[in-house]
Amino acid sequence: MTVIETDSLSKRYPGVTALDRLTVDIGPGVTGLVGANGAGKSTLIKILLGLAPASDGSARVLGRDSARDGSAIRERVGYMPEHDCLPPDVSATEFVVHMARMSGLPRTAARERTADTLRHVGLYEERYRPMGGYSTGMKQRVKLAQALVHDPELVLLDEPTNGLDPAGRDEMLGLIRRVHTDFGISVLVTSHLLGELERTCDHIVVIDGGKLLRSQATTGFTATIGSLAVEVTDTDAHPDGTAALRDALTAAGLTVAEEPGRLLLVELPPATDPNPSKPPTDPRVEPSGDTTPADGIRDAHDLVRDAVADLGLGLVRMEQRRHRIAEVFQQRPATPAAPDERKGATADVR
Ligand SMILES: Nc1ncnc2c1ncn2[C@@H]1O[C@H](COP(=O)(O)OP(=O)(O)OP(=O)(O)O)[C@@H](O)[C@H]1O
Missing domain, CATH: 3.30.70 (Alpha-Beta Plaits)
Structure with missing residues (x-):
């Protein structure tokens, strides 16, 4: 079963090719989309959601064409944007209820789902405080909660560990893993930190300059060498x-x-x-x-x-x-590499 598939997908902005004939199939489970800054991760997510048109090629999400069926896709897919987009004067509860209502949930169901989801992401008493006073970690949790509140089949998480310290990153990665194990929701999570996805993801897709470098099960990355x-x-x-x-x-x-x-x-x-x-x-x-x-x-x-x-x-x-994933991508000139390893990667491998 394929959750996301792209076929020769390209996106060109004036003077920049953000995606370059990207063809990839992504199945259920937790998939990491790794690439350096500017590799094209956010662009891909926006096209998948039907929020930006492709220049060429096509993309399908949960069997639907992202160019034609954007709103039907967004009904079944949650999205956590990379940048901070939270109104500072409202509480997490008010905001997530609002997002649930926007997704079509009736008032009572929206309140119940909001309470459950905020509890799941680990926000308790703070959920009634204005979000302007939240730490980065709390804001990231609210962003994750609003992506989950309408019980989607798939969530697209754009750099959810951005701005978090190592402990916060670990907690967020644990939460992301549980989104799949507890609720069966498939996850596409982007990061420029190759190493941090090793423990979280079943499958890793690496892109560079809008091109596919590698798409492989996580065990394949670490066990082959x-x-x-x-x-x-x-x-x-x-x-x-x-x-x-x-x-x-x-x-x-x-x-x-x-x-x-x-x-x-x-x-x-x-x-x-x-x-x-x-x-x-x-x-x-x-x-x-x-x-x-x-x-x-x-x-x-x-x-x-x-x-x-x-x-x-x-x-x-x-x-x-x-080897850890990060090592697989470091240049090891002494070893004759397999053809797809030789392409190298520019993703940050901290
Ligand atoms: N609206 C736009 N207009 C022009 N160029 C754009 C636009 N959006 C993205 N780009 C360019 O497309 C390329 C890919 O950007 P994208 O945001 O998809 O990368 P990314 O992998 O998500 O990186 P980051 O994590 O830094 O956001 C970059 O060179 C970026 O400058």
Whole structure:
């Protein structure tokens, strides 16, 4: 099932191409839309909601054409805008009730839904105070509440962690995750911080300069590449044991990077099949003798163990690590990257 699909979607402003032939399918669940400032995230959201026309191509949201059926889409989709748009003189309750009424809820239902939604986002007594005195975190919560109040099937959240400190960001990301797990609402959440979506999203779409860089399940980002962290002791024969091991492993054909603290990172082969077009292996069929990723990982372990033993070094630790999303996007010239990794990304990877 597809929740959002775009087909060669382009948006041109005078002198700027905000979206450039973007074709992407997004399914249910929590999807992160990542890109540096100006990558085209807000533009995409506005087109999906039918609030801005595309220059070329098409977009469908919940099966409806965003160019023709904008108002029908907005009935079923909630939107949390990036910028502050809250009237300072009214309370969160008054504002969210108003938004619920605008969405067509009767008065009593609007009040009940508002109370439930504000409770869900963690606003209690403060909900009766004018919003002008709210902290950034409270304002972001009100913006999230008004996106949820009419019980949408999908919410589009534009930079919901903007302006929040690390603790506030974590809380907001937890809330966003619960929007899906507690209510079954699908979420598209934008951020220029690639790393923060790693724990929250099932799927990540990365855009840069309005173009699609990558669209992949979060596990795919982190599981396809890994490394073995190895630390060894020095000996009289090898006063720099780390360097000796690095040279031995490199000579054995492994790609090795050195980290501060005498740690060597040995690249492992992909742990999952990086080529999704390849048919899955039938588990009932005996292995044909071809090497698999698991074989490659075992071989790397064996090579490290043997090299350490041959050099007579002490092995302090050898542990497998999965890369975090942010690392996947850092340039790693020592490793021949898969074609779509080679495109690189300009998203902020803090
Ligand atoms: N109304 C507009 N008129 C002209 N240019 C625009 C307009 N809206 C957006 N742009 C330009 O289109 C590009 C994409 O902007 P967009 O706001 O979609 O990016 P973004 O990824 O959401 O970034 P940010 O997080 O900084 O808002 C930018 O170069 C921006 O300056």
